[in-house]
Each structure stands twice: as C-alpha cells, then as structure tokens.
Amino acid sequence: MRVMGQMTMVMNLDKCIGCHTCSVTCKQAWTNRTGTEYVWFNNVETRPGLGYPRTYQDQERWQGGWTLNRRGKLTLRAGGRWKKLASIFFNPKMPDIHDYYEPWTYEYDMLLSAPAQEHTPVARPKSLLSGENMKISWSANWDDNLGGSTATMQDDPVLQHMSSHVAEEFEQTFMFYLPRICEHCLNPACVASCPSGAMYKRAEDGIVLVDQDQCRGWRMCVTGCPYKKVYFNHKTGKAEKCTLCYPRIEVGMPTVCSETCVGRLRYLGLVLYDADRVGEAAATPDEQDLFAAQRSVLLDPHDPDVVAAARRDGIPDDWIDAAQRSPAWRLIHDYEVALPLHPEYRTLPMVWYIPPLSPVVDVVTSSGNDGEDGRTLFAAISRMRIPLEYLAGLFTAGDTRPVERVLRRLAAMRSYMRDVNLGREPVEATASAVGMTGDEVREMYRLLAIAKYDERYVIPTAHAEIADDLEEMACSLDFEGGPGMGGQGMQGAGPFGSSSGQPTPVAVENFHALASRQTADSPYGPTTPGRVNLLNWDGNGRPDGLFPPGDGTGDGTGGSANGAPRGAS
Amino acid sequence: MDVSTTQIVLWVVVPYACLAIFVVGTLWRYRYDKFGWTTRSSELYEKRLLRLGSPLFHFGLLAVIAGHFVGLAIPKSWTDSAGVSEAAYHFLATWLGTLGAVMLVSGLVILIYRRRTTGPVFLATTRTDKLMYVMLAASILSGTWATVHIQILAGGYGYDYRQTISPWFRSLFLLQPEPGLMLGVPLAFAVHVTLALLLFAVWPFTRLVHAFSAPVTYPLRPYIVYRSRDAATGGGSRTPRRGWEPSTGRREKR
Ligand code: HEM
Ligand code: SF4
Ligand code: SF4
Numbered sequence: 001m002r003v004m005g006q007m008t009m010v011m012n013l014d015k016c017i018g019c020h021t022c023s024v025t026c027k028q029a030w031t032n033r034t035g036t037e038y039v040w041f042n043n044v045e046t047r048p049g050l051g052y053p054r055t056y057q058d059q060e061r062w063q064g065g066w067t068l069n070r071r072g073k074l075t076l077r078a079g080g081r082w083k084k085l086a087s088i089f090f091n092p093k094m095p096d097i098h099d100y101y102e103p104w105t106y107e108y109d110m111l112l113s114a115p116a117q118e119h120t121p122v123a124r125p126k127s128l129l130s131g132e133n134m135k136i137s138w139s140a141n142w143d144d145n146l147g148g149s150t151a152t153m154q155d156d157p158v159l160q161h162m163s164s165h166v167a168e169e170f171e172q173t174f175m176f177y178l179p180r181i182c183e184h185c186l187n188p189a190c191v192a193s194c195p196s197g198a199m200y201k202r203a204e205d206g207i208v209l210v211d212q213d214q215c216r217g218w219r220m221c222v223t224g225c226p227y228k229k230v231y232f233n234h235k236t237g238k239a240e241k242c243t244l245c246y247p248r249i250e251v252g253m254p255t256v257c258s259e260t261c262v263g264r265l266r267y268l269g270l271v272l273y274d275a276d277r278v279g280e281a282a283a284t285p286d287e288q289d290l291f292a293a294q295r296s297v298l299l300d301p302h303d304p305d306v307v308a309a310a311r312r313d314g315i316p317d318d319w320i321d322a323a324q325r326s327p328a329w330r331l332i333h334d335y336e337v338a339l340p341l342h343p344e345y346r347t348l349p350m351v352w353y354i355p356p357l358s359p360v361v362d363v364v365t366s367s368g369n370d371g372e373d374g375r376t377l378f379a380a381i382s383r384m385r386i387p388l389e390y391l392a393g394l395f396t397a398g399d400t401r402p403v404e405r406v407l408r409r410l411a412a413m414r415s416y417m418r419d420v421n422l423g424r425e426p427v428e429a430t431a432s433a434v435g436m437t438g439d440e441v442r443e444m445y446r447l448l449a450i451a452k453y454d455e456r457y458v459i460p461t462a463h464a465e466i467a468d469d470l471e472e473m474a475c476s477l478d479f480e481g482g483p484g485m486g487g488q489g490m491q492g493a494g495p496f497g498s499s500s501g502q503p504t505p506v507a508v509e510n511f512h513a514l515a516s517r518q519t520a521d522s523p524y525g526p527t528t529p530g531r532v533n534l535l536n537w538d539g540n541g542r543p544d545g546l547f548p549p550g551d552g553t554g555d556g557t558g559g560s561a562n563g564a565p566r567g568a569s
Numbered sequence: 570m571d572v573s574t575t576q577i578v579l580w581v582v583v584p585y586a587c588l589a590i591f592v593v594g595t596l597w598r599y600r601y602d603k604f605g606w607t608t609r610s611s612e613l614y615e616k617r618l619l620r621l622g623s624p625l626f627h628f629g630l631l632a633v634i635a636g637h638f639v640g641l642a643i644p645k646s647w648t649d650s651a652g653v654s655e656a657a658y659h660f661l662a663t664w665l666g667t668l669g670a671v672m673l674v675s676g677l678v679i680l681i682y683r684r685r686t687t688g689p690v691f692l693a694t695t696r697t698d699k700l701m702y703v704m705l706a707a708s709i710l711s712g713t714w715a716t717v718h719i720q721i722l723a724g725g726y727g728y729d730y731r732q733t734i735s736p737w738f739r740s741l742f743l744l745q746p747e748p749g750l751m752l753g754v755p756l757a758f759a760v761h762v763t764l765a766l767l768l769f770a771v772w773p774f775t776r777l778v779h780a781f782s783a784p785v786t787y788p789l790r791p792y793i794v795y796r797s798r799d800a801a802t803g804g805g806s807r808t809p810r811r812g813w814e815p816s817t818g819r820r821e822k823r
Contacts, residue, residue, distance in 0.1 A: 004795075081788040088784075089627040096616050097689075129614065130688030192792035195784030200794040216782045217607035234693065237609035250798075278793075462798065 002275040003299060003310040005319055006186065006206035006350055007249060007268065007459070008328040010338045011179055012448060013356040014410070015263035018145065018177040020044050022257035022266075026181075029256045030243070035235025037103030037128050040140050041242035042257045044179045048156040048390065049143045052180075053099040056228040057157040057342070063093045064226030065189050065345030066282060074283040074346065076192055078223050084195060093223045097234075101138040103128040129234075146175055158393040162386075174359030174387050178394070181257060182229040182242035183341065183349030184208050186273060186297065187282040190241070193224025199239070204319075204462070205270070206350065207244045215239050226345040252461040264451055269326030269458045270319060271350075272299040272310060282346045287397040290343040297348065301329065322460035327447060328352065335436075335444045337406045339395035354448070355391045355403055357410040360384055374415030374430045381407045409434045413448070416441045572749050579763065580748035584741055587770040594773030595781065608779040614689040618679055626676025632669030633712075636662065641738045645731040659726040667721070670713045677709055701775035704768045711764050715757035728755055734762065 026042040043052045051057060059065060063078035078084075078093050106123035114121035127134040143149050153159065184201075188208050191199040198214035199221055201207070210221075210230070217237040221230040230241045245255035249268075253259070258266035274297055281293040299306045301323035310320050323329065331338040331354065338352035357377075364380045365371035381388070381404060388407075392400040412434040419426040420442070431441045447455060599606065612619055640662060648658060681702060684690050720727035737750040751759070772778070 076792075085784065085787060089623040090616075090620050091612060092620070094612055094616075097613050127688075130692055132688055187793065191794055194794075195787040196782065197787070197790055197794050200796040202798045203795045204798045213603035215607065216779060216784070217610045218784065219610050219612060232610065232613050234611075234613050234689075236604070237607035238604075275795075 001277075001299075001306075001309050003272050003306065003313045003315060004206065004275045005204055005315060005323065006271050006273055007184065007244060008206075008271045008326070008332075008350045008352065009181070009244075009255075009258070010267040010269075010328050010331045010352045010354065012263075012265040012267075012354040013176055013178065014354065014358050015265035016044070016177040016179055016356075017263050018044055018046065019262050020141070021260050021262050022179055023140075025256050025260040026242075029245070031240070033235075034128075035233040036231065036240060038097065038100045038140070039231040039233070039240065041229070041231075042179065042181045043140060044177050045141075046144050046146055046149075047176055047178050047394070048153050048159050049146070049149065050152055050155055051157075052140055053095045053228050054138070055099075055155055055157050056095075056226075058160075059226055059345070062095065062223070062226070062228070064224060064228065065347055066187070066192075067346070068283060068285065072283070072285060074279065076189060076224060077226075078193070078220075081195075084193065084220055088195065088218055088220075091219055091223055094219055095222070095228065097129065098138075101140060101142070102134060104134055104136060158390060161393055161398070162389050174362065176356045176359060178341075178353075179257070180227065180229070180341070181255075181351060182208065182225075182244070183227055183347065183351045184242075184244055185350060186275075186278050186294075186348035187346065189224040189226060189345070189347050190221040190230045191224075193220040194218070194239075195220055199230075202246075205244075205246075205249065206273075207246050207249070208241070209243060209246065210239045210241055212236075212238055226342065226347065227349070249459055250462040252459045254457040254459065258457065264456065267327040267331060267447075267451075267456050269328035269330075270323045270460060271326060271329050271332070272301050272306060272315070272320075272323050273297050274299055278348060282348055287344040288399040290346065291340065291396050291399070291402060294340055294343055294348050295332065298329075298332065300333070301326070316460075316463065319460045322458050325458045327456060327458060330447060335409065335440070335447075337409055337444070339402060339406065341394060342397075343395075344397040353395060354410070355395060355406055357407050357414070359387055360407065360411075361414075372414050372418045374412055374427070374433070377411035377415065378408055378433075381411060405434075409436065409444075412436070413441050413445055417445050417449075572752070576748045576751065579759075580737065580751045581746045583763065584746075584766055587766040588741070591769040591772055594770075595778065598773050598778060606778055606782065607776070609693075609776050611690045611693060614693070615683060615687045618683040618687070622676050622679030622683060624676070625672045626680055629669050629672025629674075629676055632665065633673055636666045636669060640731065641735050644739070645735070655726055659720075663716070663720050663727065666716055670709075670716060673709060674713055677706060681706065697775050700771060701777060704764070704771055705777075708761065708764045708768045711757065711761040715755070715761050718757055719755055728758065730754075730758060734758060 023040055023042045023044055027040065030041055031039040040052060045051045056062060059077060065077055066074050067077040069075045104125045104127050107126050108123050110121045110123050125134055125136050143152055184206055188201055191201055191208060195218045196214055196216045198211045200209060202209065215238040219232050221239050222232055230239050233240050248255060254268050258268055277297050281297045284290050284293040301320060307320055332352055337354050339355060340349045340352055360377065360380050361371040363384065364376055369376050388400045388403055391403045392398050396402045412430050416426050416430045426438055428438050431438045684694055733750045733754055737747055740747040
C-alpha cells in the first residue's frame with residue numbers, strides 16, 4: 001500500500017441552475033488571455049447535448065482515455081508510445097478549433113468612429129484568429145437549455161448509445177446541467193500521453209498540472225484526455241489545463257468555481273487512495289465494474305492501518321485529519337450518493353457527481369401527484385427508464401442499478417425530511433428502505449441542503465515550512481513586470497518575440513490585460529495599448545494616453561508605473 | 570595549394586562562427602527561454618494541409634539528414650573497405666536522396682503555402698518564423714538544385730563530394746581545418762554549404778529548436794509521472810528573474 005492524497009470535488013447536480021457563474025469567474029481568473037480565448041477550464045453543458053468540444057464523449061472518434069488491448073492490458077486508446085512518436089508530426093485525433101468554436105469579438109469601435117450616415121452603424125463579429133468578418137455558428141454553449149437541440153441532439157454520444165426511440169422522447173422527459181472541470185484523474189491519460197513528461201500528478205494533493213517550461217507543444221495530451229480538458233494555448237504553443245486553482249488550494253481556499261457557485265453545490269475535500277492499486281483498478285475487465293473498482297482504490301481514513309500507512313508515507317497529521325472530515329469522502333463512501341463521470345474511460349476521474357433527482361420530481365408533480373412522497377417517488381424512479389439510462393450512460397458505464405440506488409436515497413431523504421420539517425413523526429421505514437438510519441438521513445440532509453461553507457470545503461493547507469514558496473503567498477504584484485514593478489508585463493516580448501521568455505504569472509498577465517483593455521485602440525484582436533477608450537474608463541486613475549506624453553517621466557508602455565489603477569497591495 | 574583569404578573566411582571563419590553561434594546560442598536559449606521552446610503547433614487552426622505537409626516534410630527531412638550523415642561523416646575509405654562500390658554508392662545516395670528531397674520539398678511547399686493562405690496560421694506567423702522559412706527554404710532548395718543539376722543531370726557518377734566537401738567538413742571537427750579542399754567545389758555545392766551554415770547560425774533563435782527536444786526518451790519512462798509539490802516549488806513567483814539567471818527556478822504550471 002502506498003498512500004497518496006487526492007483533492008476531490010463532488011458536485012450536487014440537483015442544485016445546479018445552469019447560471020455559468022463558475023465558467024465566467026474561472027475564465028476571468030485563468031483564461032482571460034490571448035491564446036486561450038476558446039479555453040474553458042470550467043464549462044457547464046446542458047444534457048442531453050453535444051458538450052464541449054462537440055461530441056467529446058465519442059471515444060470511437062476522438063480516441064481519448066484508456067482501453068484494454070487484446071491481452072487485457074491497459075493501453076492508451078489513441079495508441080501507445082511508439083504510435084505517438086510515429087504520429088508526432090501530425091496528430092490525427094486532435095480536435096481543431098471548429099470542434100470548439102472560433103473565438104470572436106465585435107467591432108465595437110465602429111459604433112463610435114463610423115461617419116455620420118443614414119443607417120445605424122453595427123458592430124460586426126470579427127474572428128479573433130484571423131481578424132476577418134465571420135459568421136457565428138457555434139460557441140462554448142450553443143445548445144444551452146436545449147437551444148436548437150432538435151437539430152443537434154441526435155449527435156449526443158450518450159444518447160447514441162441508448163436505443164433510438166429513447167432519443168426522440170427524451171426532450172420532453174428531462175434536462176439538466178453538467179458543470180465540468182478537469183477530473184484530476186488517478187490514472188490520467190493526459191499525463192501518460194505527454195511525450196516530454198511535462199505533465200505530472202502532484203503526489204501530495206493529486207492535482208494534475210502542465211510544467212510550462214517543459215511542455216514542447218507536441219499536443220498529444222489533448223488527444224489523451226477523454227474529457228478534453230487539456231487545451232492548447234495557440235499563442236504560447238503550450239498546453240494548459242484546469243489547475244484546481246492550486247495557488248488557492250495550497251493556502252486552504254476553495255477553487256474559484258466552488259467559491260462563486262451560486263447553487264453552492266460544490267464540495268471539496270481530501271481523499272486518501274492506494275497508488276499501488278490504481279493500475280489494477282483501471283484494468284478491470286468489465287466496464288460496469290469500474291465504478292466499484294474505482295471506489296475500492298480509495299482508502300478509509302478512519303481505518304488505523306490506513307492512518308499508520310499514511311504516516312509512514314509522509315502524510316502530515318493535519319492532512320489525515322482533513323481526510324477524516326472530508327465531505328467528498330462522506331458523500332462517496334458514507335452516503336454513497338456520489339458517482340464518477342464516465343468511469344469507462346479508465347482514467348479514474350476524481351470529480352464526482354450526485355445525479356439529479358429533480359427531473360423525476362418534476363414529472364411526478366406535473367402529473368398531479370405528490371412529488372415529495374417517498375413511495376410515489378420510488379415508483380417513479382424505477383418507471384422512468386429514460387433518464388435512468390441516460391444518467392447511467394454518464395456515470396456508471398450504463399449500469400442503471402447504482403444510479404437508481406442514489407436516486408432512491410435522495411428521494412428517501414426528501415420524504416423523510418418533509419415529515420421532520422412539518423413537525424410530523426418521520427417514517428423510519430423510509431430511511432431503512434434505502435439502507436440508512438434516520439440520523440444518517442439527517443446528517444446527509446445537513447451536508448447536502450444546509451451546506452455551510454466550512455463543511456463544504458475542508459482543505460488542508462500546504463505546510464508552513466514552505467509558505468514562502470507558495471504561489472499566492474508572494475505578492476504577485478511584486479513580480480517583475482507586475483503592477484508593482486512598472487515593467488513591460490504582457491506587452492513586453494521575450495527575446496524571441498511574443499510567447500518566449502519567462503511565463504508571466506496568470507494574475508499579472510490578467511492585470512495587464514485589464515489595464516490595457518481600458519486603453520484599447522483596436523476594435524478587435526489582442527488589445528494593445530494606445531488611445532483611451534473612455535467608455536471603459538471608470539473615472540479612477542489616469543489611463544495612459546489620456547493626455548499626450550509629458551516630459552518623458554512616464555514611459556507610456558501601458559504599464560502601471562504611471563497612473564493605471566494600482567492593485568491594493 | 571594556395572589558399573586565399575576569401576577561402577579562409579568562407580571555409581574556416583564562417584563555419585566556426587556559425588557553429589559557435591549554433592552551440593552557444595542553443596545552450597543560452599535553453600537556459601533562459603524554456604518557456605519559448607516549443608513547436609508552436611498550428612494544428613488547432615488548420616488540419617487538412619498540415620496532415621499532408623508536416624509528415625512529408627519531416628519524414629523527408631529525416632531521410633535527408635540520415636543521407637547527410639552518411640555522406641559527410643563516414644569517410645569514403647570506410648565504405649570502400651566495406652565493399653560498397655562507387656556505382657552502388659552513387660546510385661543509392663542519389664536516388665534515396667532524391668526521394669527524400671521530393672518529400673521534403675513538396676512538404677515544404679505545402680507548409681509555406683498553408684502558412685501564407687490560411688488566415689489564422691498567417692496571423693500567427695512571427696517575423697522570426699519568416700526569417701526561418703527563408704533560410705530553411707534557401708538551404709533546401711539549393712541542396713536540391715545541386716543534387717539534381719550536378720548529381721543527376723550531369724551524367725556519370727556526378728561530383729564526388731566525398732573527396733572534397735566531406736573531408737573538409739570532418740576537418741572542422743578535428744580542429745585542423747583544410748579550406749584548401751574546398752577549392753574548385755562546384756558553385757551549387759558551395760552555395761548550399763554556405764546557406765546551410767547560415768541556417769545553423771539562426772537556428773537557436775527560431776522555432777527550429779524544437780528538433781532538439783524530439784521526445785526520444787518517452788518510450789523509456791512510466792506512463793504516469795508523479796512530482797512532489799515541495800520539489801516543484803522553487804523561488805515563488807515574487808523572485809524576479811534577471812536575463813542572466815537561468816529559468817530553472819519555480820515553474821509556472823497551468
Ligand atoms: C525529429 C525531430 C522533430 C520533431 C519531433 C518535429 C516535430 C514537429 C512538430 C510536432 C511540429 C508542429 C506541427 C504542427 O502541428 O503545426 C513541427 C513543425 C515544424 N518543424 Fe519540426 N520536428 C522535428 C525536426 C525538425 C527539423 C530538423 C526541422 C528543420 C530543419 C523542422 C522544421 C519544422 C518546421 C519548419 C515546422 C513548422 C511547420 C509549420 O509551418 O507549421 N522540424 N515539427
Ligand atoms: S480529466 Fe484532467 S487529469 Fe483526467 S485525463 Fe483529462 S486533463 Fe488529465
Ligand atoms: S455557478 Fe454553480 S449553479 Fe451556476 S452553473 Fe456553475 S455549478 Fe451550476
């Protein structure tokens with residue numbers, strides 16, 4: 001046994017309102033830069049739907065993840081090491097920008113600078129890749145809320161695995177949202193696919209990262225990841241991915257998507273797992289056994305043997321304590337309501353989902369029945385095969401039994417807690433029908449419904465001995481070129497033109513992007529410093545270029561040295 | 570044999586200068602610009618032409634590089650003693666070389682056409698890229714010209730560069746340069762050699778550095794890479810790195 005820690009997220013899908021706040025805040029924090037316009041570390045897709053990039057779940061086509069070869073050995077589906085090397089000059093299985101969408105902006109400047117004319121000027125869409133006019137035909141979220149789904153829904157890879165009559169009835173039956181980030185898999189296919197060894201899984205907290213200094217742009221990780229959560233930054237020529245906001249996690253803060261989630265449906269906690277058993281579990285022959293195999297790799301942090309082994313493997317006591325209090329562990333193991341997304345990809349994904357009961361409740365209520373009555377709900381769950389099969393296609397490789405079990409637990413909780421809230425005697429039989437006690441139901445209810453901040457996020461901090469080295473502990477404004485330094489920042493180019501030189505910390509690059517956006521001159525394309533766009537000026541500070549250059553004290557390079565707002569530091 | 574100053578400049582000074590820039594420049598860039606060290610793949614923008622162009626170009630190039638290695642590094646006496654006749658050598662070298670060159674040149678044409686005509690790819694082309702393509706195309710085309718013009722069309726066994734260019738090339742590495750060997754080398758070859766030397770001089774400063782990170786060790790490592798957070802933690806993002814400091818400190822991870 002080799003004990004390792006894994007920072008794990010659980011999302012309670014019943015509570016997702018599809019507001020995309022998580023995607024937007026994540027983008028503002030991480031991918032608000034040239035080269036990452038199309039990159040959504042966090043996206044929220046409507047199911048049924050095509051997902052992002054389109055049809056990424058169709059592994060026959062994209063060849064992501066792992067599969068078993070004829071001898072039953074675990075291999076990368078897109079081909080092992082030699083095949084990767086042979087196809088390195090052209091990667092045949094990589095989605096291109098049209099499978100995501102071509103990023104664009106609008107020619108806003110037209111609205112201001114167009115000469116007087118008969119017709120109102122319009123801001124036409126301009127491609128951010130070619131600078132040309134373009135026709136917008138797809139985006140990160142085109143089929144949101146089933147928009148246009150009669151035209152596209154047939155292509156949903158999950159639906160295609162179900163029988164055809166199902167696909168047609170589906171739209172009337174139900175719809176839900178699926179927020180997705182990188183799964184920070186225990187057996188990450190992206191890491192395995194990287195020819196340079198630039199991608200790695202952190203031993204302490206399991207976060208999967210790309211070393212920006214070692215990535216050489218072979219773009220094999222994009223193919224390897226079956227969830228298509230590694231993206232290629234087309235400006236720097238390097239892969240980038242969801243970092244689980246490691247600079248925040250290291251100091252005990254939840255990720256940006258969790259922190260800002262409107263539905264408060266995300267849980268973060270540590271789980272312990274046995275790194276020695278990962279390969280064996282991922283090679284489980286029957287796809288439908290993978291869910292159980294994946295759970296069996298996780299270790300019970302209350303087991304004295306596990307605690308002793310964890311200490312031996314150098315896991316600090318406060319981390320073991322955090323694993324014992326972990327909401328993720330409770331939802332996965334104690335209440336058994338969390339399921340992994342697509343275990344059949346064999347990467348052992350570590351973002352888990354509580355499948356939504358609300359579609360069932362909606363149907364029951366709309367047919368005039370009591371949507372909070374345990375028995376009615378139980379009956380409805382087993383009758384509503386279509387949603388059940390769909391959810392099973394997402395979470396359990398098609399096996400409906402685990403999904404049904406979870407939904408029954410949620411239904412039991414609903415019914416039990418209604419009695420409690422109405423001051424009636426709760427029916428213990430409802431709880432025991434799903435294998436729980438009344439107290440367990442109450443505890444689960446507290447975790448799922450009340451969900452206090454410090455119960456949702458139990459994040460042990462990285463150790464004080466190394467606090468100086470942690471990303472966010474250093475004031476990033478002091479970074480060379482950062483706002484505190486008056487350097488060139490993102491406008492400066494490295495010795496070999498743009499995208500060379502030292503990587504700029506994202507916080508610093510964003511600062512400059514925002515500052516230069518205030519002084520944007522060009523209607524589209526990467527914003528460059530220049531004339532002031534007063535529309536974007538909030539009246540604070542003195543943007544560069546507002547006044548003509550003075551006696552040479554200001555350097556005019558759009559940095560912060562001379563009047564762009566200073567971050568509070 | 571009399572060796573003029575021009576000869577010394579052309580066949581001693583320029584080669585050593587270019588090779589020195591090549592070696593030192595590459596080391597320097599590796600130390601200071603690991604972040605800029607990438608293929609800058611443009612596959613995301615366009616796939617149809619790249620599918621054809623890139624493998625043609627690169628596989629052709631690998632064949633041509635292998636040919637250059639045999640022709641330049643292996644003395645004629647070795648192949649002679651191995652029993653390879655002049656006719657056989659010329660036949661193999663010329664026809665395999667021509668096959669490689671055809672792939673290489675057609676790949677190059679596709680790649681350059683694609684760069685110029687695909688909007689996003691053209692927009693992502695830097696000035697360094699343009700310089701690189703000019704130098705690269707010049708070397709490749711002059712080499713192809715020399716081969717076609719002198720080795721194939723001129724009849725016979727063509728020009729025997731293994732008596733002149735190859736020993737001169739090796740003499741550079743033995744640190745006893747013999748510029749005299751290059752007297753009387755056909756112009757096409759002289760031009761090709763000079764252009765190639767200049768290509769090596771710009772090499773470290775262009776995207777061509779990606780060739781040095783060909784991931785040959787990939788088959789040797791385990792699939793899953795673990796790293797300790799503490800080991801990966803160097804100086805913290807606050808440490809400003811000066812131009813003369815290596816970029817091996819804390820790494821940015823995304
Ligand atoms: C064996 C080592 C090499 C490997 C593995 C390799 C791999 C690659 C890859 C993956 C690309 C990016 C293609 C794309 O997706 O856009 C590329 C591009 C390129 N490589 Fe190489 N390469 C190697 C050697 C070389 C050499 C020796 C040269 C030239 C002397 C070269 C010249 C180029 C050029 C010019 C491009 C740009 C193509 C374009 O216009 O987009 N490569 N290479
Ligand atoms: S989900 Fe994340 S960790 Fe898993 S393969 Fe994809 S990028 Fe790698
Ligand atoms: S912020 Fe929360 S509720 Fe809103 S879409 Fe994201 S996960 Fe769903």
